[in-house]
Amino acid sequence: MPSGTMFRYGQTLIALAILGVLLFPLLWVVLSSFQPAADFYAPEPSLIPRNFTFDNYDVLSSQIGPLFTTLLIATLSAVVSLLVGIPAAYALAVFKWRWVAIAMFLILITQVVPTVMLATPLFLTFSDIGLLNSVPGLVLANSAAGVPFTILVLTAFMSGIPDSIREAAHLDGAGEWRTLYSIIAPATRSAIVAAGLFSFLFAWGDFLWALTLNTDGSITPLSLSLFQFVGHFQTDWGGIMATATIALVPAMLLLVGAQRYISVGLTAGAVKE
Amino acid sequence: MKRETLMDVEAASRSRTRAPGNLVGARRRQLPTRVVAGRLVFLLPVTVFLLLMFAYPMAFNFWLTFQSYDLASLVTGASEFVGLDNIVTAINDPGFAGAAVNTAVFTVVSLVVQFVIGLGLALFFYNRFPLSTTIRALLVLPWLVPSIVATTAWRFIFQDPNGFLNQLLGHFGVPPVHWLTSSDTALLSIIIVNIWIGIAFNLVLLHSGLQSIPTERYEAAQIDGAGYWQRFWYITVPALGPVTAVLLVLGFVYTLKQFDLVWTLTQGGPGNSSQLLSTWSYTLSFNNNNFGQGAAVADFLFVASGIVIVFYTLVQRRQNNA
Known part of the structure; x- marks a missing residue:
């Protein structure tokens, strides 16, 4: 018995080592964001900051604008994804349309479309209708990832709800919207939260739309700001690492606070036709 | 996987129409067009969204493939086949x-x-x-x-x-x-x-x-x-x-x-x-x-x-x- 316990704790040690190796790049970003700029040029960079400092976070004064821009865009993208995706998922999951399989296949196909294929047409169109350098333009473009994803996740969950629950609501006089709002949506709450979080995260991490749809510098999402930072001030590693750490926060919060939703989101792409 | 769920759903709907006094089933047959239209409204936002954000740009991209679209076209909007x-x-x-x-x-x-x-x-x-x-x-x-x-x-x-x-x-x-x-x-x-x-x-x-x-x-x-x-x-x-x-x-x-x-x-x-x-x-x-x-x-x-x-x-x- 004791040897079995030893073995299990041995496994934990190995697992922690694997974790350390795989998360090393991110760990280093976070740790080094607290070390004085001069230490970045030490002949032997050290992982653990030799001198602890918050100086690098002075960069916040210049990054606060991009931070809020990204927060706004990501939140609105999640809202759009849910508003468009929830009714669609409900319809596809519970109405017995014969062509549901075809509709689901079309939604699956959107996952295949290379974003670079949409980049030029949306750039030209947004340029014509004045959506370049605008928050609504970026929200629309970023929702293109969130909407199909939301539908794929929620359709799978909503079709798992027994028909009898819906029927009971109908017998009580609830229409379809009311049934969705007060019965089905609460019952699939965790999937809805997962879809919303992932839609937020897609937009938060977006780089391609930030790069393509902003031409005059009036709107700079955090990802673009960090990219320019790395390009222009590559010597200011302290500021870069502090900005990168800030950009890491939502993913870390998601991991800590919403751990159980993550596998739902991760495997959603694998939901079969 | 989906195929099975669909079959279950169809079976369930058949048994439901057979059930006596089922108002939902009855009303559905009485007002088919209105009900169907009401249900299609659920898909309206997503249809508009997918047409605008996928179908249209993809068609646009396909069209661009056969056009001489360059820097000048950005200004004039003109290009040729x-x-x-x-x-x-x-x-x-x-x-x-x-x-x-x-x-x-x-x-x-x-x-x-x-x-x-x-x-x-x-x-x-x-x-x-x-x-x-x-x-x-x-x-x-x-x-x-x-x-x-x-x-x-x-x-x-x-x-x-x-x-x-x-x-x-x-x-x-x-x-x-x-x-x-x-x-x-x-x-x-x-x-x-x-x-x-x-x-x-x-x-x-x-x-x-x-x-x-x-x-x-x-x-x-x-x-x-x-x-x-x-x-x-x-x-x-x-x-x-x-x-x-x-x-x-x-x-x-x-x-x-x-x-x-x-x-x-x-x-x-x-x-x-x-x-x-x-x-x-x-x-x-x-x-x-x-x-x-x-x-x-x-x-x-x-x-x-x-x-x-x-x-x-x-x-x-x-x-x-x-």
């Missing part, structure tokens, strides 16, 4: 062949290595041990972080000549490698980062695949005297078939779409040594203002993943019917 010129020029450009080869190497190496590491980790985490769930969850982090953060972290590690990786190799007597700035290693560097990001996806799917294998099968095999490797080859490997197929198909599609990594690490350089078809398409359109050729390369990417998805769906359907 040039037939297959863009496609022919794009394919004959040496940049295309290089990007196609790089894309193939990038995709195949990434998929294989991610899968092998993911499977190894999934097997390691098969048995529960203290903290196993938490550690497994944390391993997903590289997949969740913004790509620009991932590339910033790696840019720091790849630093030349004093980055962490070069220091590490230095301990083994390896001279500093110019990871991102040498045409010999730029593609390799990007593949390393892409593998790092993709491990989580493979781990999660393979882990759930392993958990769904009934343990009785292993127990029965063990009673029959099968060793670890025999059980692995004759039980685990065949049972993971469907998950592996999904992983490879989705992995292929996602890897083919990859753009951020390359753009933020090397922009396809030095030379075109780390150029992928996705970044090549973007370069043609946005750096060279050669929108027609950029569109042609993007079409090519779409068709490649489309073929894989359609093929996969057909095979799956045939297996479901069999």
Whole structure:
């Protein structure tokens, strides 16, 4: 018995080592964001900051604008994804349309479309209708990832709800919207939260739309700001690492606070036709 | 899987119409048009959204493929039909062949290595041990972080000549490698980062695949005297078939779409040594203002993943019917 316990704790040690190796790049970003700029040029960079400092976070004064821009865009993208995706998922999951399989296949196909294929047409169109350098333009473009994803996740969950629950609501006089709002949506709450979080995260991490749809510098999402930072001030590693750490926060919060939703989101792409 | 649910739903609806005094069923037959119209409203937002954000841009891109759309057209909006010129020029450009080869190497190496590491980790985490769930969850982090953060972290590690990786190799007597700035290693560097990001996806799917294998099968095999490797080859490997197929198909599609990594690490350089078809398409359109050729390369990417998805769906359907 004791040897079995030893073995299990041995496994934990190995697992922690694997974790350390795989998360090393991110760990280093976070740790080094607290070390004085001069230490970045030490002949032997050290992982653990030799001198602890918050100086690098002075960069916040210049990054606060991009931070809020990204927060706004990501939140609105999640809202759009849910508003468009929830009714669609409900319809596809519970109405017995014969062509549901075809509709689901079309939604699956959107996952295949290379974003670079949409980049030029949306750039030209947004340029014509004045959506370049605008928050609504970026929200629309970023929702293109969130909407199909939301539908794929929620359709799978909503079709798992027994028909009898819906029927009971109908017998009580609830229409379809009311049934969705007060019965089905609460019952699939965790999937809805997962879809919303992932839609937020897609937009938060977006780089391609930030790069393509902003031409005059009036709107700079955090990802673009960090990219320019790395390009222009590559010597200011302290500021870069502090900005990168800030950009890491939502993913870390998601991991800590919403751990159980993550596998739902991760495997959603694998939901079969 | 979906097919079965659909059949269940149909069966349920048949039994419902047979049930006496079912108002819903009755009203549905009385007011078919109104009810159907009311139900279609649920799909109205998504239909508009998908038409505007997918169908229209894709059609636009297809149209661009056959147009002489350049810098002047950006101002005037005028362009003319040039037939297959863009496609022919794009394919004959040496940049295309290089990007196609790089894309193939990038995709195949990434998929294989991610899968092998993911499977190894999934097997390691098969048995529960203290903290196993938490550690497994944390391993997903590289997949969740913004790509620009991932590339910033790696840019720091790849630093030349004093980055962490070069220091590490230095301990083994390896001279500093110019990871991102040498045409010999730029593609390799990007593949390393892409593998790092993709491990989580493979781990999660393979882990759930392993958990769904009934343990009785292993127990029965063990009673029959099968060793670890025999059980692995004759039980685990065949049972993971469907998950592996999904992983490879989705992995292929996602890897083919990859753009951020390359753009933020090397922009396809030095030379075109780390150029992928996705970044090549973007370069043609946005750096060279050669929108027609950029569109042609993007079409090519779409068709490649489309073929894989359609093929996969057909095979799956045939297996479901069999």
